Amino acid sequence: MSTHAGTRRVARYDVRLALGALVVVAAWFALYRVNGPFWDRLLFDVVGLDPATRVGETVRFFVFDTTKILLLLAGIVFVVTVLRSFVTIERTRALLGGRREGLANVAAAGLGVATPFCSCSAVPVFIGFVAAGVPLGVTLSFLIASPLVNEVALVLLLGMFGWEIALLYVTAGLLIAVVAGFVLGRMRPDRWIEPFVFETPVGTSDVAGPRPTWRERTQMGREEVGKIVRKVLPYLLIGIGVGALIHGWVPESFFVRYAGRGNALAVLVAVLIGVPLYSNAAGVLPLVEALYAKGLAMGTLLAFMMAVVALSLPEIILLRRILRPPLIAAFVGIVAGGIVVVGYLFNAVL
Amino acid sequence: MRIQVLGPGCDRCHTLSRNTSEAIASLGLDAEVEEIDDVIEIVRRGVMATPALVVDDEVVSAGRVPTADHVRELLVAHM
Numbered sequence: 001m002s003t004h005a006g007t008r009r010v011a012r013y014d015v016r017l018a019l020g021a022l023v024v025v026a027a028w029f030a031l032y033r034v035n036g037p038f039w040d041r042l043l044f045d046v047v048g049l050d051p052a053t054r055v056g057e058t059v060r061f062f063v064f065d066t067t068k069i070l071l072l073l074a075g076i077v078f079v080v081t082v083l084r085s086f087v088t089i090e091r092t093r094a095l096l097g098g099r100r101e102g103l104a105n106v107a108a109a110g111l112g113v114a115t116p117f118c119s120c121s122a123v124p125v126f127i128g129f130v131a132a133g134v135p136l137g138v139t140l141s142f143l144i145a146s147p148l149v150n151e152v153a154l155v156l157l158l159g160m161f162g163w164e165i166a167l168l169y170v171t172a173g174l175l176i177a178v179v180a181g182f183v184l185g186r187m188r189p190d191r192w193i194e195p196f197v198f199e200t201p202v203g204t205s206d207v208a209g210p211r212p213t214w215r216e217r218t219q220m221g222r223e224e225v226g227k228i229v230r231k232v233l234p235y236l237l238i239g240i241g242v243g244a245l246i247h248g249w250v251p252e253s254f255f256v257r258y259a260g261r262g263n264a265l266a267v268l269v270a271v272l273i274g275v276p277l278y279s280n281a282a283g284v285l286p287l288v289e290a291l292y293a294k295g296l297a298m299g300t301l302l303a304f305m306m307a308v309v310a311l312s313l314p315e316i317i318l319l320r321r322i323l324r325p326p327l328i329a330a331f332v333g334i335v336a337g338g339i340v341v342v343g344y345l346f347n348a349v350l
Numbered sequence: 351m352r353i354q355v356l357g358p359g360c361d362r363c364h365t366l367s368r369n370t371s372e373a374i375a376s377l378g379l380d381a382e383v384e385e386i387d388d389v390i391e392i393v394r395r396g397v398m399a400t401p402a403l404v405v406d407d408e409v410v411s412a413g414r415v416p417t418a419d420h421v422r423e424l425l426v427a428h429m
Contacts, residue, residue, distance in 0.1 A: 088399070088413070089398045089399045089413060090398065090399075093398070116399070116413060116414075117399070118360070118362065118399075118400070118413075120357070120358055120360035120362065120363075120400065121358075121398060121399055121400045121413070123358065123389045124358070124389055124392050124393050124397060124398045124399075124400060125398045125399075127389070127390075127393045128393060128396075128398040129398075131393075196390065200390050200393050200394065201394060202393050202394065202396065220414065223415070223417070318358070321389065
């Protein structure tokens, strides 16, 4: 135990860690600033591509966007992981246990964003929440918000479209999670839940041991950045690649004619395409950026992205172990319906 | 020493099993990693955030994937 107190004392005055962090932050901002000018010089001055040609434009879009998105991704995943190391799923459960539906749905949606949570833990979390007296609708609000309001998507939107769109996305995501959880809670969902969920005796172990030190928190952040980058890189490269092709080669009128503002079904079709599509925010957003530049409406694109990240087949298969088909159908239907409504709303307002 | 990895069979759980095996080997322990992927069993231990590492029925890590070095420390701390 004395060794723990020792490390803790060192960690509190960890000057080297703080200096290291400062250097990394400065380097990050420098790289972000230099990204555009660097590629312009390399491609157009050194390699000799012509920025006015399609090839030049496509290549520039690809390398510039890849660099920018990787930088944003690394930065935000690190910050979010460190922040989330202060929240645990056990604490979240304690906060939500025994609350009545309504305001608790709002809290659950917010905590769904703040709590570190991997969708592969959806089933143990569900059972654990129910055992602690968290109402079913509130538990569902948590489970909907967690993938829907996603830090990767938030940062990419921030980097590509500015804070207004990013804020709109977070608000819409939270709103969908609150309303969908509340509506599902009103449908007496307990009849569609496998009985073993209520019968399982749930242990109470106050896990996770001692509070992590700052060194451990930054360590977690670094590990998570490596993991996420490795995981999303293939999606990202494909997304940016297709985005670059659209950017350079597809005429503007093409998408506007089929999915522009004039098409009343655009949002609905976007969501129907997005739900079965299994990708992640980093793969979808480069596409969204390229399509936006081609004149597609923002509401349609946001709805598409949300449909892709919120509902995924692997998660639904996991949930099927505890939820019966009628509840799975209601879950998917209500979340998808919420996304459609939000899409039309944005198209009407923006 | 009884060492168990709790998780529903996702990538992160397998990584933790691997890291734990590595840690056991490097410590020269006579123990094996037991993987528990039954959700009911996981919940019964009071674990919600997977993957979790359990040593002699005590949960020593949950919701993250500690590196082999870190697992080593956790095991040493438990001995």
